[in-house]
Amino acid sequence: MASDPFSTRRFNRFHGRVEGDGRPCAVDGCAEAGEFRAPPPEGPASHAEGPRWRWLCLDHVREFNSGYNFxxxxxxxxxxxxxxxxAGWERETRAFAANGTTPPPKWQDFSDPIDAIGARFKERMREAQARADAKPLSTDDRKALKTLGLTIDADRKALRQRYTELARRYHPDHNGGDRTHEKALQEVISAYTHLRKAPAFA
Incomplete structure (x- = not known):
């Protein structure tokens, strides 16, 4: 029988579970134990106030993490x-002991039940990248820009120029009647139609 990944303190310190205090989940109506900490809805406390947390069960902390954006x-x-x-390397850190008694973790022992560094990390980084002019970009906006081969900082003029270029490239009238690029042409038209109505290109 496989061992419980939450059964020892050695494992707990890596995935954030804190057992044994009997605290309930902070979500109203949830009867599960609150064993994972998360910032409160109003945000973390200041340094003067000290740390402030709310405690959630595994399901609710997963839900919180899925929508969290640093x-x-x-x-x-x-x-x-x-x-x-x-970033962060300029801060002073404590020295490592040359003869420390705690061995480094083995990757095969690592457990990540709340998906803290899982597949959503790259997605969050892409979502966080902002335009230089600070205009908002939705997920669909970003997909359309990728279809057209444009950067996130493209303006309305660049959008029109790129659409004209790709429409000519894929249209059958410019390819001797060849209709093999019709799917690509439809994707270009759809992306352009979406972006010209997007707030970033208003």
Whole structure:
């Protein structure tokens, strides 16, 4: 029988579960134990107030994490600073002990039940990338830009130019009647029709 991945403190410290306090889940109507901490709806406390958390059950902390965006409320400059390759390295950290007694974790022992660093990480990073002019981009906007081969900072003029270029490239009238590119042409038309009505291109 496989061992319970939550059965030892060694594993618990890696996935964030805190057992044994008998606290209930903070979601109204939930009778499960609150064993995973999350920031409160109003946001984290200031340094002067100290840390402030609410405790959730596994299902509700998963739900919280699926909608959490680290970059919410940041300006484009703050997002760019947080995404720098060496962000955080300028802060002083404690020295590692040369003869520490705690062995490093083995990857085969690692458990990630709340998907903290799972598949949604890359998606969140893409969602967080902002335009230089701070105009909003929806997921559909980003998909349409990708279809047209445009960057997220493209303007209305670039959008029209790219649409004209691709429409001519794929239209049968410009390919001797060849209709093999009809699907690509329809995707280009659909992407352009969507983007010209999007707030970022208003």
């Amino acid at each position: 970059f919410t409320g940041m300006s484009p400059d703050e997002i760019e600073a947080a995404q720098r390759p060496f």
